[in-house]
């Protein structure tokens with residue numbers, strides 16, 4: 271399905287389309303559910319026949335044979351329950367996995383602009399909680415609805431065939447019963463959600479209390495900390511109590527209605543017996559049918575809840591799937607091959623969002639193949655923005671960005687980005703070994719060691735407890751900032767792209783690390799077109815050309831000496847940095 275389909279098709283149709291590949295399992299689930307209902311419905315009828323014929327007529331052999339068959343039917347029913355529980359859930363999980371696969375793939379297609387506007391945490395919950403609720407609906411929804419309706423309608427049909435007046439009494443009570451139980455069930459879930467939130471809050475309080483215990487002690491603030499904790503604990507108690515109160519109401523109303531139904535049947539049935547319109551056997555049969563209502567009513571109450579949660583999840587899923595990626599390959603896009611590495615911006619104007627202020631105003635720039643251009647300027651001037659247009663993370667509002675004379679919008683994103691290596695300040699490492707993190711630059715590469723050597727990282731890694739197999743922790747927490755940057759550089763050595771975009775780290779690195787990174791950068795940029803967002807003098811000196819970007823325009827450009835001689839913005843930045851204050 272395309273994003274267009276997600277926009278135009280009805281939600282239910284989209285949902286059911288995920289059932290199709292697993293319809294065999296679905297049918298198995300529903301068929302088993304149907305036979306469970308049939309067995310439930312048959313039991314009171316068999317008892318009735320026994321009381322009517324086999325027992326008074328002393329046909330004990332038939333009676334006991336049938337009882338043996340009933341036992342067999344119940345064993346079969348247990349087996350069917352197992353199939354429903356196991357294969358039904360498997361079906362749900364297969365649907366969930368397919369939905370999640372599509373959602374994840376779609377999220378990978380969405381551009382930087384989407385991730386600028388949406389928080390990762392929220393997106394995560396869409397991929398987990400929302401989809402879980404959707405699966406619950408996929409699996410339990412049709413099965414519960416079907417099994418409950420078959421049982422209730424079947425039981426009522428049998429009841430009507432036995433004595434319609436008594437069945438009518440039951441028929442009037444059931445809807446009220448259902449409404450009350452559904453209402454109580456909803457109240458219970460709301461209270462449960464609130465209690466979960468409060469549990470989350472108290473867990474956060476405990477965590478921050480324990481991890482900040484040193485600070486607490488240093489300030490001798492134990493009493494204050496205890497007071498905050500007591501507050502959260504009190505809220506937790508109240509909300510938990512509230513949940514249990516609602517649970518009590520729910521269970522009590524279930525019990526009450528079942529008893530009321532039984533009493534109503536006995537009372538109305540008794541009256542009918544007095545009027546000679548009913549006999550004891552049928553009254554007992556009715557009572558037996560009342561007990562078959564318990565489970566379907568419970569299931570229907572669950573279903574209402576599941577349906578609203580599942581459909582809310584479905585709507586959020588469809589909303590995401592219907593979001594068109596802003597950056598897409600043109601239908602006639604071609605691969606960028608035999609890259610020389612010339613990068614050009616032609617009258618480029620850019621703003622992050624429609625209506626937001628312009629960040630770049632008519633920038634013109636040509637970087638020759640193999641040239642190293644340092645970009646400097648005050649923070650917020652647009653340096654990173656300019657660099658992000660080259661790999662087409664964003665498209666300009668007007669003007670063109672081109673590589674080797676090809677407008678990047680006419681190239682496939684994959685071939686374009688394969689030709690560009692990017693080292694960002696904030697290096698992202700995956701929770702894996704250092705070797706795998708380096709190999710991320712080129713997953714089929716074998717020589718992570720050589721890349722690490724060239725990135726001046728080898729000695730650091732050799733000193734680690736497990737060498738290249740050292741686990742770097744979540745997001746690389748076990749590595750220093752300088753080491754992370756050099757992992758990023760090693761990745762690019764493996765990737766070996768003709769164009770480089772380097773964003774130097776601004777964080778204070780010690781001078782040894784700094785010079786090693788500088789050395790690695792120099793080695794990396796040899797023979798490649800390089801755009802480097804420079805924060806340090808050393809980088810600036812090595813560049814063939816320096817651009818000063820200020821307020822979204824190229825304010826000056828030239829070599830270090832030319833710009834110094836000019837005595838303009840660059841000269842001012844240079845002198846400030848000499849005093850140790852420049853931070854681009």
Ligand code: ADP
Pocket residue numbers: 386622629647648649650651652653654655656854
């Ligand atoms: P520099 O790299 O020179 O520090 P940037 O290119 O990061 O400057 O930022 C230029 C301007 O664009 C700033 O005003 C910044 O607030 C804005 N900006 C940067 N990134 C985004 C974004 N993802 N969404 C919206 N505005 C942004």
